[in-house]
Amino acid sequence: MGRFFIALSALCCAVIVAMTAFVLGDIAYFGWEKLTLSFLLAAPEQGMAAGGIFPAIFGTFFLVLIMTVAVIPLGVMTAVYLNEYAPKHSRLVQWVRLAIANLSGVPAIVFGLFGLGFFIDFVGKGMDAAFFGSRLVFGQPAILWAALTLALLTLPTVVVATEEALRAIPDSHREVAYSLGATRLQMVRRVVLPQAIGGILTGGILAVSRGAGEVAPILFTGAAYFLPYLPKKLNDQFMELGYHIYVMATQSPDVEATKPILYSTVFVLLALTFVLNFTAIWVRSRIRRRLRLAK
Amino acid sequence: MNAPGGLFIEALAVRAGDKELLKPFSLRVDRGEILGVIGPAGSGKSTLLRVLNRLVDLDDGLSVSGTVQLDGANILGPEVDVPSVRKRIGIVFSVQVPLPMSIYDNLAFGPRLAGVTDPGGLGTLMEESLRAAYLWDEVEDRLREPASNLSGGQQQRMCLARTLMLRPEVLLLDEPCSGLDPISTAKIEEALQGLKKRMAVILVTNNVKQASRVADKTAFLLMGELVECGPTQDLFTNPKHKRTEEYITGRFG
Numbered sequence: 001m002g003r004f005f006i007a008l009s010a011l012c013c014a015v016i017v018a019m020t021a022f023v024l025g026d027i028a029y030f031g032w033e034k035l036t037l038s039f040l041l042a043a044p045e046q047g048m049a050a051g052g053i054f055p056a057i058f059g060t061f062f063l064v065l066i067m068t069v070a071v072i073p074l075g076v077m078t079a080v081y082l083n084e085y086a087p088k089h090s091r092l093v094q095w096v097r098l099a100i101a102n103l104s105g106v107p108a109i110v111f112g113l114f115g116l117g118f119f120i121d122f123v124g125k126g127m128d129a130a131f132f133g134s135r136l137v138f139g140q141p142a143i144l145w146a147a148l149t150l151a152l153l154t155l156p157t158v159v160v161a162t163e164e165a166l167r168a169i170p171d172s173h174r175e176v177a178y179s180l181g182a183t184r185l186q187m188v189r190r191v192v193l194p195q196a197i198g199g200i201l202t203g204g205i206l207a208v209s210r211g212a213g214e215v216a217p218i219l220f221t222g223a224a225y226f227l228p229y230l231p232k233k234l235n236d237q238f239m240e241l242g243y244h245i246y247v248m249a250t251q252s253p254d255v256e257a258t259k260p261i262l263y264s265t266v267f268v269l270l271a272l273t274f275v276l277n278f279t280a281i282w283v284r285s286r287i288r289r290r291l292r293l294a295k
Numbered sequence: 296m297n298a299p300g301g302l303f304i305e306a307l308a309v310r311a312g313d314k315e316l317l318k319p320f321s322l323r324v325d326r327g328e329i330l331g332v333i334g335p336a337g338s339g340k341s342t343l344l345r346v347l348n349r350l351v352d353l354d355d356g357l358s359v360s361g362t363v364q365l366d367g368a369n370i371l372g373p374e375v376d377v378p379s380v381r382k383r384i385g386i387v388f389s390v391q392v393p394l395p396m397s398i399y400d401n402l403a404f405g406p407r408l409a410g411v412t413d414p415g416g417l418g419t420l421m422e423e424s425l426r427a428a429y430l431w432d433e434v435e436d437r438l439r440e441p442a443s444n445l446s447g448g449q450q451q452r453m454c455l456a457r458t459l460m461l462r463p464e465v466l467l468l469d470e471p472c473s474g475l476d477p478i479s480t481a482k483i484e485e486a487l488q489g490l491k492k493r494m495a496v497i498l499v500t501n502n503v504k505q506a507s508r509v510a511d512k513t514a515f516l517l518m519g520e521l522v523e524c525g526p527t528q529d530l531f532t533n534p535k536h537k538r539t540e541e542y543i544t545g546r547f548g
Contacts, residue, residue: 088355172392176454179348180405181382181461190404195395 024270031267034260040268044226048248049257053265058230059143059223059238060212060272066147066234067154067211072204074151075158082159083166084188104156108216115149115221116141137235144234146222153217154207161206165199165287166192198287202280209276213269215242225251241269301325302347302384302465302495307361309342309351309519316342319361320521322514326464329487329496331510331527333503335542339519340499341389344467347497348386349377365464382409385463389470391450393442398434398453401442405461420460427490428456429482448479455486465495473501484509503543507531515539 042052078096086093125139138144169192177187215223224237225247231238245265252258302324309317317339324330332340345351346359349370362369370380382405394401402421411417421438425431430452434445442453451471458466468487472480487496487509500506506513507527514524515538522536534540 170392172388172390173394175350175353175388176392176394177404178353178378179350179381179386179388180408180457181378182408183378186408190408191394 027263027267027270030260031263031265034264035267039261039264043228044244047253048226048261049252049254050261053241053244053261053268055227055230055239056241056244056265057268060241062231063143063147063150063218063222063238063240064208064212066144067150068204068208070148071151071154071158071207071211072200075155075203075207076162076200078155079159079162079166080188080192083163084192085184100156100159103152104160108153108214109219111149111153111217112220114152115145115217119145119148120221140235141220141222141224141237142235143222143231143238146218146238146240149217149221150211150214153214154211157207157210158200158203161203162196162200165196165202168199169195198283202284202287205276205280205283209273209280212276213242213273215240215246218243241265241272245269301365302497303364304347305362305364307343307346307363308359309339309346310358310360311356315519316357317346318520322521322524324465324495324497324512326493326495327491328511329491329498329509331506331513332497332499332516333501333506333513333542334516336501337518338516340516341469343516344386344469344497344499346371347465347467348384349375349380350386352377378408382461383463384465384467385458385461386467386469387451387455387458387471389473391447391454393445393450393453396442397439398442398445399438401453402438402457402460405457409461420462421456424456424459427459427486428452429486430456446479448475448482451475451479452483452486455483459490463494465497466490468496468498470499470501472505480505503545507543515542517542 039052040057041054043055044053045051078100082093082096086096120139120141123138124142124145128134128137128139132138173191173195174187177191182190218240222237223240223243227237227239229236245262248258248262248265249255304320304322306319306321307317308315308319322330332343334340342351345354347363347370351357351359359371361371363371365380365383369375370384394404396404399421402424403417406412406417406420411420422431425434430449433449434453437444442450445453455468455471472483475483484505487498490496491511498506498510510527512524513527513530515522515530515534515536517538523530523534523539525535530539531543534543
């Protein structure tokens with residue numbers, strides 16, 4: 001019996017490895033040939049059947065940049081409040097933690113609808129009515145709203161990673177700071193945050209790699225099918241890699257002609273998220289090692 | 296009235312719910328003397344120090360009553376500025392806790408909080424504190440190294456120097472030599488003899504012999520109760536209570 005189960009679990013592991021290898025191999029094999037510098041730097045042409053994907057790459061980076069600027073401060077401050085300021089075991093903390101845990105379980109498409117309803121229809125239209133004489137400026141899909149929607153989606157990642165880093169800091173360090181006359185703010189700024197910076201960075205990178213691949217939240221909030229220009233302002237629409245893949249796979253007039261480009265685009269998106277994930281893992285392992293040494 | 300720089304504890308008691316961690320007692324320690332506090336584990340020695348440094352504020356569910364006067368002002372009062380109390384009443388913990396930064400930054404931590412940043416002033420203060428902690432000769436050339444490079448005994452003396460950087464009026468030590476080698480222990484004990492000229496010192500120790508070597512006055516705590524307190528010589532040669540005698544002769548605890 002024992003040997004049977006060992007063989008069975010080994011088989012399960014093999015299936016996982018084989019599937020990952022197949023997906024990666026398939027994409028690398030078919031995506032490789034079209035992958036040239038000019039492909040990365042050119043705009044799509046002939047209904048996406050030719051040309052490159054530069055606007056989508058640019059849009060993805062721009063989107064993720066705004067998202068990061070929004071999600072890091074919000075997530076870090078939330079985690080610092082929960083871990084350093086809020087009374088332990090308080091009702092409020094329990095509710096906030098529950099809310100964050102649930103947030104990470106909400107389907108991405110729901111975030112998209114929320115972004116449409118809240119950011120565009122409520123905040124955006126409200127801003128237009130208040131500041132622009134009801135001219136359509138912010139009350140429409142835009143990179144800002146898409147980025148903020150993604151920020152909400154990735155918020156739990158940042159909060160959880162930061163909290164983990166904060167919990168790894170021994171309480172004795174906090175007590176030393178207090179015993180030397182630190183206020184709570186000084187303690188947080190000089191003892192806690194410097195030690196948590198790696199965890200915050202890890203959370204940020206994981207959030208970016210998650211956010212870069214999500215399509216559903218930006219579907220209604222700002223991603224465009226095709227744009228002849230690059231986004232320059234916060235209320236511009238934008239092209240994005242994940243959405244571009246979806247568009248090419250389902251909306252292209254000539255699916256067969258688009259296929260090689262589709263493969264290469266998937267390859268670029270995967271490479272991007274892998275690089276980010278590996279960076280996060282590397283940063284985290286370095287920090288763990290440093291923490292072990294410090295103890 | 297107590298002498299300047301002294302600590303005057305009156306009717307101090309600490310409760311956690313129904314449990315009395317410290318039963319009401321009074322005690323004083325003046326500048327120029329070391330008060331040794333002995334007693335078995337769980338007798339409230341560390342709780343006492345945490346009250347005096349107001350670290351007790353961080354502990355949930357403890358209620359403190361009574362007064363502790365420093366220069367005639369009650370440091371337990373609700374309107375007291377707690378960080379400034381902690382600067383005046385320094386504490387060294389039983390486990391050495393170097394912050395993950397250089398020796399220099401560890402030592403400068405307290406003064407920098409108070410806004411002292413000029414390197415000249417910090418340097419003078421640092422030499423003074425490190426000399427007082429008998430560590431200067433060993434770290435003079437390596438102040439920029441991570442504090443974790445120091446040996447355990449050196450780290451503990453660095454923690455002492457870090458506390459001294461604030462020129463406290465009262466120094467609390469919570470079993471500062473537990474886990475240290477005899478040489479480091481001797482250096483810390485020697486340092487305390489110099490330091491008591493400038494401040495009042497309270498030394499909590501599990502080591503009865505250490506109290507008899509170092510302390511001018513000794514207090515014996517048992518299960519949160521102050522059994523007796525008197526000049527060290529008297530307490531050790533002629534204890535008033537049977538429990539004290541049993542403890543110092545090692546019959547229990």
